Amino acid sequence: MGLTRRSGGSRAMQEGFLKRQYSGADYVVALAGNPNTGKSTVFNALTGLNQHTGNWPGKTVLRAEGRYIHRGMIFKLVDLPGTYSLMANSPEEQVARDYLCFGKPDATVVVADATCLERNLNLVLQVLEITTRVVVCVNLVDEARRKKIKIDFQLLAAELGVPVVPAAARHRHGLDKLVEVVSEMAAGRITTRPVAIRYGEEIEESVRKLEPKIKKLVGEEFNSRWLALRLLDKDRAVLAALENWLAGRNSLAAGMEGVILG
């Protein structure tokens, strides 16, 4: 709702006027999560007043970006819309999903609610299908403690194959650690080992046939397994994004040729 901040306050009317403000960031970090997990609290705590809002291109979905500096490096934090899944059932889910694949953030933080971790893990696993450079921030651990919920974070990290940072963002607990892990992840100093989910032999067989062709087309740019699954499902949105990207690359390539020939 956010009546407290952007939506009802003095900035309400600036919406749509500001597009991406900073291009000079060293790393781009996406922030995903279910609604009501304290995602905005994390976003606000990290970026402070360095925030800008606008719309996602072509969609009436609010896009918030912010920036923070850690060890001399500028991190741009992109707040994805809060969603329960990435099945692209709504504009929000589609925006979040397309950004994770085609926006190619250097790291992605998935904020999860410690008090109902199972439901939140669905989103984490779906994000892991698209990108492996993920840090899971298990937020609201103070509330979970109050409800006598115990979480084995080491086991969780081992199961997911990516770093897990417990946090209570409202009290700024765990955020220093989060920033630290994110910067390691963005710089590529952390190896992740997520276990890909297998879907029945028939589907896997089809993916095996399709994946090499996709690799040939897009190279190592995107997650070819995920693209294979999406194209197998004839996902129009992904197809459009892919076409768009191909067109962009081609025009770039054409431009380069011109330079070389000239």
Next chain:
Amino acid sequence: MNRGSAFTGLNEILQEAERLNPAGSLKLSDSIVSAIYGRAERIAQKAVSQEARPAVDWDKRLDDILTSKLFGFPSMFLLLAALFWVTVSGANYPSEVLAAVLFRGQEKLAELLAWLRVPAFVSSFLADGVYRCLAWVVSVMLPPMAIFFPCFALLEDLGYLPRVAFNLDSLFKKAGAHGKQSLTMSMGLGCNAAGVISCRIIESPRERLIAVLTNNFVPCNGRFPTLIALAGLLATGAGASAGAALIVSGMVLSGIAVTLAVSWILSKTLLKGIPSSFTLELPPYRRPQLGRVIARSVFDRILFVLRRAACVAAPAGAVIWLAANVQAGGASIMAHFAGWLDPFGRLLGMDGHIMAAFLLGLPANEIVLPVLIMSYTAAGSMLELDSFEALRQLFMAEHGWTWLTAVCMMLFSLLHYPCGTTLWTIYKETNSFKWAILSALIPLLVACLVCFAAARAARLLGWA
């Protein structure tokens, strides 16, 4: 490499995909969903353990009361009334102090201009026109805003607002609208333009349009203080604050009733269809972050009001001063205008000056009351308007207001067209002049009908 070959590659892949998964025979989504959910469940079972459930689940206990069929609505009304009571009784004092300070500023400004030997006409224009309108907007608007919104933000931070949506959901469903409309409605309490933008959370275009078209029936930032000031005129004596709070709560409830009624009519006529269903999660109650929420929303409000005052009220003050002071044929332009509107105003239980103020208030509802005061005072004696008493004196004694005038003006303010910014936002959101114009005409029609009916009924019954 050219454009063609890349797309050929993509086309080949698509053909292959069609061959591998003809007409979706692999049931991809189903198996992905079940695989992911199964995996999430297994991981959660391993990594999460729940020690003995807490003895009392306070969230559930609280929800049993606040969202129950029996107590849901009464508790909502009580909270609303309490919120207004805090606002009304809390705003009085700072409002008077601000007014006293700002109007002393007007004297000083006039003195300064006199010392600078500025011609009387220009001096009056600046001090009585521009400055006075600005001072009015700030002193009337700021205190209620700076009290109401932090309190409202606290309720939001506490996790209460989704419960409001939950309570109201069935009503909106019955009206053929979307349950989330109650959320866009509460956003409209802050600012109708923001409320209109927030209608994006409603996926179905039909229901989103209903929400957009009816958003202005909840009083926004700019109309709240007008309602509060007018309620203050009506409620006198010992329980004045409580009485005013009840009147304002009643007004907001009527606004919600009209929202539902108009939504129902729209969903039966212009925007036919069945409401779509949605899942609404009730988040746990959380202890609000008192300091931060209050500081943040007070700050936001002050900036908002000051910015509006500077951008809209000051220029409006200039225009209105000119209208009230430029003479044509023995009377001011304003007086001509008000006189022309007077029969219509009387029909609706008000007078021509009030109608003129509403018309001139189109850019921003904040200035309706200042315009009215200026239009009244320019015609007659000038007086210091630094208290409710002075306002009562001006309206009731000098311009023949009755309780009916105040009620009709409140109703009209509650129901009439949204401000210019909101209309522009509606145009941008719907990308259609038709809906933007309708979103002004429908409320105007409703406002006229309701005020006419109220005035007629009261006069027929001999109450006024």
